[in-house]
Amino acid sequence: MSELKYTVADFKSDQEVKWCPGCGDYAVLSAITKAMPQIAANSNVDHSRFTVVSGIGCSSRFPYYVSTYGFHGIHGRANAVATGLKTANPNLSVFVTTGDGDSLAIGGNHFIHAIRRNIDLNVILFNNEIYGLTKGQYSPTSKLGKITKTSPYGTVERPFNPGELVIGAHGTFFARSVDAEVALTTECMVEASKHDGMSVVEVLVNCMIFNNGTHKAFAGDKDVRAEHTITLHHGEKMLFGKDMNKGLMLDNMKLKVVTVGENGVTLDDILTHDAHEKDTMIHVMLAGMKYPEFPVALGVIRNVAEPTYEHEVERQIAEVSAQSKIKCVDDLLNSGETWEVK
Amino acid sequence: MENKNITEKDDVVIRFSGDSGDGMQLTGTLFSDTAALQGNGISTFPDYPAEIRAPQGTVAGVSGFQVHFSDHRVQTPGDYCDVLVAMNPAALKANICWLKKDATIIIDGDSLDEKSLAKAGYTTLDPFAELGIADYNIIVPDITTMTKEALKDFDMDMKSVVKCKNMFALGICLFMFNKPLEHPIEYIEAKFGKRNPTVAEANIQVLKAGYNYAHNTHAFANTYDVHAADLPKGRYRSVNGNQATAWGFIAASEKSGRPLFCGSYPITPATVILEELAKRRDLGVKAIQCEDEIAGICTAIGAAFGGSFAVTTTSGPGFSLKSEAMGLAVITELPLVVVDVQRGGPSTGIPTKTEQGDLFQALWGRNGECPMIVIAASTPCDCFEYAFTAGKLAMEHMTPVVLLTDGYIANGSQPWKIPSMKDYPEIHPPIITSLPEDEPAFLPYKRDEKTLARRWALPGTPGLEHRIGGLEKHFLKGSPSHDPHNHEKMVRLRAEKVARVADYIPAQTVYGDPEGDLLVVGWGGTRGHLESAVDHMRREGKKVSLCHFNYINPLPHGVADIFSRFKKIVVCELNEGQFANYMRMSFPQFRYEQYNKVQGLPFTKEELVENFNQLLQK
Numbered sequence: 001m002s003e004l005k006y007t008v009a010d011f012k013s014d015q016e017v018k019w020c021p022g023c024g025d026y027a028v029l030s031a032i033t034k035a036m037p038q039i040a041a042n043s044n045v046d047h048s049r050f051t052v053v054s055g056i057g058c059s060s061r062f063p064y065y066v067s068t069y070g071f072h073g074i075h076g077r078a079n080a081v082a083t084g085l086k087t088a089n090p091n092l093s094v095f096v097t098t099g100d101g102d103s104l105a106i107g108g109n110h111f112i113h114a115i116r117r118n119i120d121l122n123v124i125l126f127n128n129e130i131y132g133l134t135k136g137q138y139s140p141t142s143k144l145g146k147i148t149k150t151s152p153y154g155t156v157e158r159p160f161n162p163g164e165l166v167i168g169a170h171g172t173f174f175a176r177s178v179d180a181e182v183a184l185t186t187e188c189m190v191e192a193s194k195h196d197g198m199s200v201v202e203v204l205v206n207c208m209i210f211n212n213g214t215h216k217a218f219a220g221d222k223d224v225r226a227e228h229t230i231t232l233h234h235g236e237k238m239l240f241g242k243d244m245n246k247g248l249m250l251d252n253m254k255l256k257v258v259t260v261g262e263n264g265v266t267l268d269d270i271l272t273h274d275a276h277e278k279d280t281m282i283h284v285m286l287a288g289m290k291y292p293e294f295p296v297a298l299g300v301i302r303n304v305a306e307p308t309y310e311h312e313v314e315r316q317i318a319e320v321s322a323q324s325k326i327k328c329v330d331d332l333l334n335s336g337e338t339w340e341v342k
Numbered sequence: 343m344e345n346k347n348i349t350e351k352d353d354v355v356i357r358f359s360g361d362s363g364d365g366m367q368l369t370g371t372l373f374s375d376t377a378a379l380q381g382n383g384i385s386t387f388p389d390y391p392a393e394i395r396a397p398q399g400t401v402a403g404v405s406g407f408q409v410h411f412s413d414h415r416v417q418t419p420g421d422y423c424d425v426l427v428a429m430n431p432a433a434l435k436a437n438i439c440w441l442k443k444d445a446t447i448i449i450d451g452d453s454l455d456e457k458s459l460a461k462a463g464y465t466t467l468d469p470f471a472e473l474g475i476a477d478y479n480i481i482v483p484d485i486t487t488m489t490k491e492a493l494k495d496f497d498m499d500m501k502s503v504v505k506c507k508n509m510f511a512l513g514i515c516l517f518m519f520n521k522p523l524e525h526p527i528e529y530i531e532a533k534f535g536k537r538n539p540t541v542a543e544a545n546i547q548v549l550k551a552g553y554n555y556a557h558n559t560h561a562f563a564n565t566y567d568v569h570a571a572d573l574p575k576g577r578y579r580s581v582n583g584n585q586a587t588a589w590g591f592i593a594a595s596e597k598s599g600r601p602l603f604c605g606s607y608p609i610t611p612a613t614v615i616l617e618e619l620a621k622r623r624d625l626g627v628k629a630i631q632c633e634d635e636i637a638g639i640c641t642a643i644g645a646a647f648g649g650s651f652a653v654t655t656t657s658g659p660g661f662s663l664k665s666e667a668m669g670l671a672v673i674t675e676l677p678l679v680v681v682d683v684q685r686g687g688p689s690t691g692i693p694t695k696t697e698q699g700d701l702f703q704a705l706w707g708r709n710g711e712c713p714m715i716v717i718a719a720s721t722p723c724d725c726f727e728y729a730f731t732a733g734k735l736a737m738e739h740m741t742p743v744v745l746l747t748d749g750y751i752a753n754g755s756q757p758w759k760i761p762s763m764k765d766y767p768e769i770h771p772p773i774i775t776s777l778p779e780d781e782p783a784f785l786p787y788k789r790d791e792k793t794l795a796r797r798w799a800l801p802g803t804p805g806l807e808h809r810i811g812g813l814e815k816h817f818l819k820g821s822p823s824h825d826p827h828n829h830e831k832m833v834r835l836r837a838e839k840v841a842r843v844a845d846y847i848p849a850q851t852v853y854g855d856p857e858g859d860l861l862v863v864g865w866g867g868t869r870g871h872l873e874s875a876v877d878h879m880r881r882e883g884k885k886v887s888l889c890h891f892n893y894i895n896p897l898p899h900g901v902a903d904i905f906s907r908f909k910k911i912v913v914c915e916l917n918e919g920q921f922a923n924y925m926r927m928s929f930p931q932f933r934y935e936q937y938n939k940v941q942g943l944p945f946t947k948e949e950l951v952e953n954f955n956q957l958l959q960k
Contacts, residue, residue: 013809015821048804053644056812063809064822069801071647072811073640074670080637084644084652085801087628088603092648092801110640113633313630317623324624329593332625333760338579339379341570341759 513552
């Protein structure tokens with residue numbers, strides 16, 4: 001197999017990018033155009049096999065900004081369109097760019113069912129906790145009490161945590177990154193593309209205009225991130241902090257933040273991340289960690305192998321057609337009970 | 343069959359009715375298949391309640407199956423029945439309005455107890471007098487008792503024994519009409535033989551018991567013979583409209599070389615199309631049951647973008663849910679067929695009953711200027727032709743198509759002279775496989791000069807990478823454009839593309855003489871009833887013809903010419919006048935009378951004839 005060599009430029013389109021200055025979405029665009037050449041090389045995917053599908057929202061402008069095949073659908077339906085596309089042609093490398101409104105509100109049903117089917121889509125979920133394109137209404141991930149144009153006295157709805165939703169639905173791959181960590185986002189996308197089955201990469205993005213600083217408390221700058229996020233790697237100890245001396249351990253079935261060397265805690269007490277564990281419990285707990293009590297988990301939180309939907313469909317077609325006597329429409333029409341009029 | 347009088351009849355309608363758990367659909371199907379195998383002309387129609395198992399013995403829970411068999415081609419399942427088989431008094435009551443004046447009624451005598459009569463809402467113990475049918479030919483065999491007797495040596499529980507009683511009724515009817523037992527026996531053996539040989543044996547035993555009982559009793563001294571119909575020579579099968587629709591799509595897939603994808607959500611009365619397609623993994627069909635109606639059409643659009651011949655199948659309520667996505671298919675100019683098997687609306691309405699109320703929704707039920715090709719099938723068999731044609735038009739003209747059928751033709755079945763695929767045309771979708779030399783960059787919205795179809799560039803094809811979507815498109819590049827003149831140009835191009843389809847479909851035809859006193863106009867699934875009513879009028883020497891539409895948008899050429907040759911035009915449809923108003927808009931120079939029915943039922947020939955006669959006298 002000859003290795004396909006592309007550069008970032010090969011995946012940039014000639015379209016003018018129309019996001020607001022300073023929008024976190026630019027960083028995701030940068031990450032994906034960095035990830036695609038790596039994915040092409042790793043998996044021997046030709047440029048023409050990349051297809052990006054989106055719904056509606058700021059994030060859904062994405063297909064116009066990359067030079068691949070692209071489909072900009074209607075609000076909430078990206079995962080359904082992509083499900084049809086991938087089922088019809090499993091050879092494509094299908095990405096879905098979507099947001100917290102597109103996939104968790106109007107398109108929530110398609111999102112959870114794509115997860116349930118484990119169809120091999122690479123979903124990039126831009127989470128800015130707000131509706132940007134409609135100019136500032138609360139979303140299903142907005143914090144409780146958030147004041148927006150449609151919640152002038154604060155929301156009275158509890159937000160979704162996308163990771164809990166994905167893993168709770170037995171999703172097979174979930175990763176999280178923040179807009180500022182382009183290298184980590186790129187790495188998550190590359191890992192997601194290697195995963196056979198539905199993968200969701202949540203990227204916490206900042207909306208400068210309508211929700212500026214929503215992730216700032218834990219993701220504001222490098223130092224803050226070091227103290228308030230933990231980047232998980234499969235097979236490695238769950239350590240964080242600028243001195244990498246804080247860690248996570250299990251205490252009475254709950255996660256607990258401890259400092260190595262304090263209160264008798266040693267490195268052996270710290271949990272080792274197993275992204276391949278099929279049981280969802282620990283992954284749900286990790287995805288659910290909230291600031292300020294816990295560091296917010298980044299990186300690949302869950303990555304387990306299960307049969308994929310499109311593969312199972314192809315397998316059935318191969319098996320059933322090998323056994324069936326019906327090979328063409330004429331066979332079909334003449335099958336079963338027929339009679340001759342003479 | 344000694345000592346029996348055999349009377350020849352040219353035309354018989356039998357209605358089997360009972361509780362929805364009594365197996366009436368199977369009984370009716372076995373009878374009609376037997377008659378079809380004997381060469382009779384056949385048309386059948388199931389009439390079942392929305393509830394799967396409504397309270398036993400109540401009128402609401404009655405399920406029926408009507409078989410019309412004849413010594414000639416039949417166009418409808420018949421208005422009224424010659425024979426009513428009723429498994430209980432509720433079934434009798436529910437079907438009293440469908441009896442011919444001299445009808446024979448066969449009712450299970452064991453079911454005429456006080457409790458059952460009360461349950462069915464009778465106020466006396468004499469149901470026949472109460473219904474005013476005491477002078478009909480009523481036969482009251484104790485079907486349940488005789489079924490139990492026939493199975494007394496079988497090691498079966500009473501519930502399973504009683505379940506076999508439908509076979510007793512079938513046996514009686516097969517004897518009455520001189521039909522052999524072979525087919526039902528073969529069917530029962532094939533269905534239960536391996537899995538449950540006792541059940542198979544019991545059913546066959548009861549079937550024979552019913553047949554022998556009829557043979558031995560004076561009540562059935564008269565039997566009837568319906569000769570084989572003079573049908574065109576060839577191999578036949580029985581097919582219902584939903585099956586034929588599914589198969590038509592598979593045929594279009596074969597002729598286009600595009601794999602078939604169906605994304606659908608179960609909904610009455612359309613579900614059987616999805617079920618038929620789901621069986622066809624052997625032909626590579628990817629039929630997927632989606633999480634909802636919207637996912638049904640959106641997965642289909644995704645598959646169409648990916649190069650499949652994509653369809654989605656539904657009924658009225660689901661058709662409403664798909665509206666926004668139909669607009670997406672219109673603006674992305676992808677081939678797609680949306681089937682709406684119409685049922686009584688609005689909202690959930692009367693889901694198991696037929697209606698033609700979705701015409702306006704099919705024509706105009708989308709936001710923006712959003713034209714789609716709309717075609718309608720008119721018989722169970724021709725669902726195959728129109729599903730095939732819908733696929734051909736969608737793929738060759740790169741536009742979504744609505745295919746309208748209805749609960750009546752979807753569930754009804756007819757004998758079908760099996761076509762040969764060599765007689766069907768190839769389908770040529772405008773697939774592009776490499777970047778043309780005169781295009782420095784691929785122009786996804788560049789069009790064919792004649793059809794105005796854009797080219798279909800499939801993801802995975804090097805050099806043709808492009809982006810499409812729901813935003814208005816630049817007329818060549820396909821990139822988003824908010825330019826006012828470009829938008830107007832695109833709105834008109836999409837409309838013109840659909841309008842030009844008129845050059846690729848057959849001109850409108852007329853059934854009967856090309857001129858006369860009355861032109862009956864219909865569309866879709868009413869064809870059989872309208873034809874038989876027009877035939878009836880013409881046999882009486884009246885100058886009546888039928889102009890029946892299958893192509894609705896665009897309308898075929900030649901319509902105004904046909905309309906102009908008649909003194910009166912009456913538009914008949916199972917709604918409140920949607921097609922009539924469409925005609926008033928399309929051909930305002932003519933005056934249109936209307937005949938409308940919205941009872942969830944097909945027309946009857948009788949009511950049509952009466953109405954036509956009144957119109958002729960006015």
